[in-house]
Every structure is written in structure tokens, then in C-alpha cells.
Amino acid sequence: MTDSGRTYSRGEFLSFLLGKAPKKSRGIPLPYITDKGRAQEQCPDCGAPCLTVCPQRIVYKKDEEVPRLIFETAGCTFCKECALACERGVLSPEQEGPITAHIHLDFTRCLAWQNTLCQSCREACPEEAIFFEGLRNPNIRKDVCTRCGLCVPVCPVSCMEITVSK
The missing domain is CATH 3.30.70 (Alpha-Beta Plaits)
Incomplete structure (x- = not known):
């Protein structure tokens, strides 16, 4: 699907169809x-x-x-x-590792868990941290997940959430 030369992902298209409003996040x-x-x-x-x-x-x-x-x-x-x-040394490129945060998949809202074919989150994950049991029921390998957030905006029902670690 394109509009003015921009290509839209399957997740963006489904979000549009479902009337998904972006969540407000504190970051x-x-x-x-x-x-x-x-x-x-x-x-x-x-x-x-x-x-x-x-x-x-x-x-x-x-x-x-x-x-x-x-x-x-x-x-x-x-x-x-x-x-x-970063000119003040607060951020350092040598400070490697996953983002310090929690990732959560809300199974009650997830289309795949509701028997609708959707794998937008898996397709967006470069680490292959999201896996499916068959064609549905996604889960997250939290030891592999970097909390990069690439799965968050592609989810048509906003069931992926990354929050601050306490």
C-alpha cells in the first residue's frame, strides 16, 4: 500500500483499518x-x-x-x-547491551492470540526474539530481546509494550 510514494507495512495498514490510536508513552x-x-x-x-x-x-x-x-x-x-x-559523556557508544526496560505482550489484545493471522511483530524483530507456536500464539524470548522497540509501532492493536525498569 502506498500513498505519495511512502510504503506502509502490514501492521500500519491493519492499524489504519482498526482505527488504532497511538499510545501515549513516558518513554x-x-x-x-x-x-x-x-x-x-x-x-x-x-x-x-x-x-x-x-x-x-x-x-x-x-x-x-x-x-x-x-x-x-x-x-x-x-x-x-x-x-x-553526546558532548557531556552521558551516553557512550562503548556502553553496549540491551535497552534497560521491560517488554510485555498483552495476550488479551493480540490478534494472533485471537485466531487472526498476524505476525507483524515477528517480522519486525531483527533478533528473532519473537517466536510463534504454529501460526499463532506469539511469545518473546526475553533473554534474546534487546528491547529495541521495532515490534511496538507495527502492532496493529498496540499489544506490545516496553516500559521503564524499576
């Missing part, structure tokens, strides 16, 4: 954060170059807060651009 910490305390001190008055360099446009900063990832339109590709742009 989660950026993946390359070196120290949360240092981020609280250094980020509020920073010019936030991490926002403008993100090719996915998923880094947001509200007023004088710490920048956050919001997966409403895309996920993190771990390109390191935000870390390379």
Missing part, C-alpha cells in the same frame, strides 16, 4: 546511558544533540528532563548516533 532511557544520576545532572540544560541525530526520530526530551525513547513510530536500530553526538 524509556536511551540505550547508551552510562549513569542515570549523571544523566539527571547533565541532560536537563543540554542542547540535546541526541534528538536531532537519531535517524529513527524516536528520541524526545520534554522541557528540562532527560531524553527518552518513544516507540510510537519506529524502534531503535542501535546506530550509536545519539551516543556519538
